[in-house]
Amino acid sequence: MYNKQEDKQYLRWIQSDNLDKKLRSELETMSDEEIHDSFYTNIEFGTAGMRGLLGPGTNRINVHTIAKANVGFAKYIACQGEEAKARGVAIGYDNRHMSYEFSMISAQVLATYGIKSYVFESLRPTPELSFAVRHLNCFGGIMVTASHNPKEYNGYKLYDEKGCQLVPELAQQVIDRVNAVEDELAIDFHIDAKQEELISMIGSEIDEIYYKEVLAIQMAKDVKKDDVTIIFTPQHGTANIPVQEVYKQAGYHYIPVLEQCDPDPDFSNTKTPNPEESASYDLAIEYAKRENADIVLSCDPDADRMGVVVNQNGEFILLTGNQSGALLLDYVCMQHVKNNTMPPKPVMFNTVVTGDLGEKVADAYGVETKKTLTGFKFIGEKVAKYEINNEKQYVFGYEESYGSLIKPFVRDKDxxxxCLLLAEAAAYYKAQGKTLYDVLLELYAKHGFYEESQVALSLEGSAGAQKIKDILANLRQSKVQEIAGKKVVRFEDFKECIVREKDTETPLTGFAVSDVLKYFLEDGSWIAIRPSGTEPKCKFYYCVKGDTLEDAHEKGNVLKQAMEMYTK
Known part of the structure; x- marks a missing residue:
């Protein structure tokens, strides 16, 4: 049984004179179970930064753990020299509880190390933060956001000088310095007048340049923009102003879901801010039915992900991230061919857990596909490499989790x-008497009928974290040979860095070490399993090809049922 009087970390906090007063008040009213979960470990600062529940404790996001993270980042920057400190850091934040406060604490901690910072005057999207890093020639960036997580969460992401989230090699240098901080409560982030001069506020001057770049991605200049009706919801988040501004300047007919436009940290008027979940579209679909709208577009709170619902003869169909990504890719490639702008060595990026349809689409246009691990930082890293050597030219990049990037003046999902290019695609196809779903069906008919889906097993707390580790460990140990009566013909382990095929083991190269397993079956289907890097979930990804959509769906269900035995 847990005894808080024996918990050294809890006692260190509750007895500290430096503990934030609000956090102390919360801590004094928490149950023993809540205290245990708040202190049983340190919140992980991983290759994707930090994300977790708000509240007191070493395993929570709060002013002290945020300060600790920034000490690590500041020491990393300081080691790069005076030029890096002078170039500084751009800082953005979303609508969540404490986002602004965490942003200012970040700037203050950096200032105590003599590091310049540029803080947005109000909430901005993650992609605009990435853009600002590049535009201001900063050495790095910070985005305070928990993306699509529930209201109880917040987070902290780091960016390099290219506007890309830190890749593992660089992130590890920060992680080592964060972990070396022994007492987060001893960090003093109060600054004097001279240090305060190192903090500059930024705003509309960056907005206008970013909007101009976004508007320049349009590909069909003669499309009839006012023929398509769009319902748009920012889910109370940062997409509200930029998407509406871009639509106004481009001339699209859009209707915002007004109840979800204010930056409410409690997400009061949405069931969930996650565009991967169908419940997040309920209110927007009510709007769409009243207006007979063509599409519904929904962004997550930090505006790096976009989901789409299509009005198909009065039925409103939610597309998966695999489907919307394949549609955008096909539209981009088609317009490049039509406009004679396809580069000589085009490349498209997606991830090892992204479905196969997009790769088939790319192949049809002579576009090479490169796979990366989950996390847009890996795509951004590849973009930077090819930008320097021009060995290949970027055409498109996307993940199955509703994130895509059209033009890489941003180095994260945008x-x-x-939203702008999908509106253009909807208008373009409507002029031909087609919906986006009609075009998707055409892609299936041409490239094969794919069921590309995901099942996320939610496992909260310390017991849940251990369960996720056990699931992956048991799968490795059991060396699965057959799933649902289908032989495993290839197995990839991205943690052990091995490929097993026909009883032969070879090294798996070209990827950073990651806790991902992938099984390829004899019928062409595959299953991938990985713990989420941002939520207490174990995710199972399925890609199944069938003779029809119904056939693929049935085969997918069989695989999902077969995998349930590994989650018990």
Missing amino acids: AVQA
């Missing part, structure tokens, strides 16, 4: 770009 829902503002996606």
Whole structure:
């Protein structure tokens, strides 16, 4: 049984004179179970930064753990020299509880190390933060956001000088310095007048340049923009102003879901801010039915992900991230061919857990596909490499989790770009008497009928974290040979860095070490399993090809049922 009087970390906090007063008040009213979960470990600062529940404790996001993270980042920057400190850091934040406060604490901690910072005057999208890093020639960036997580969460992401989230090699240098901080409560982030001069506020001057770049991605200049009706919801988040501004300047007919436009940290008027979940579209679909709208577009709170619902003869169909990504890719490639702008060595990026349809679409246009691990930082890293050597030219990049990037003046997922180009695609096809879903069906008929889906097993707390580890460990140990009566013909382990095929083991190269397993079956289907890097979930990804959509769906269900035995 847990005894808080024996918990050294809890006692260190509750007895500290430096503990934030609000956090102390919360801590004094928490149950023993809540205290245990708040202190049983340190919140992980991983290759994707930090994300977790708000509240007191070493396993929570709060002013002290945020300060600790920034000490690590500041020491990393300081080691790069005076030029890096002078170039500084751009800082953005979303609508969540404490986002602004965490942003200012970040700037203050950096200032104590003599590091310049540029803080947005109000909430901005993640992609605009990435853009600002590049535009201001900063050495790095910070985005305070928990993306699509529930209201109880917040988070902290780091960016390099290219506007890309830190890749593992660089992130590890920060992680080592964060972990070396022994007492987060001892960090003093109060600054004097001279240090305060190192903090500059930024705003509309960056907005205008970013909007101009976004508007420049349009590909069909003669499309009839006012023929398509769009329902748009920012889910109370940062997409509200930029998407509406871009639509106004481009001339699209859009209707915002007014109840979900204010930056409410409690997400009061949406069931969930996650565009991967169908419940997030309920209110927007009510709007769409009243207006007979063509599409519904929804962005997550930090506006790096976009989901789409299509009005198909009065039925409102939610597309998966695999489907919307394949549609955008096909539209981009088609317009490149039509406009004679396809580069000589075109490349498209997606991830090892993204479905196969997009790769088939790319192949049809002579576009090479490169796979990366989950996390847009890996795509951004590839973009930077090819930008330097021009060995290949970027055409498109996307993940199955509703994130895509049209033009790489941003080095992260960009829902503002996606909203603009998907509106263009909807208008373009409507002029031909087609919906986006009609075009998707055409892609299936041409490239094969794919069921590309995901099942996320939610496992909260310390017991849940251990369960996720056990699921992956048991799968490795059991060396699965057959799933649902289908032989495993290839197995990839991205943690052990091995490929097993026909009883032969070879090294798996070209990827950073990651806790991902992938099984390829004899019928062409595959299953991938990985723990989420941002939520207490174990995710199972399925890609199944069938003779029809119904056939693929049935085969997918069989695989999902077969995998349930590994989650018990």
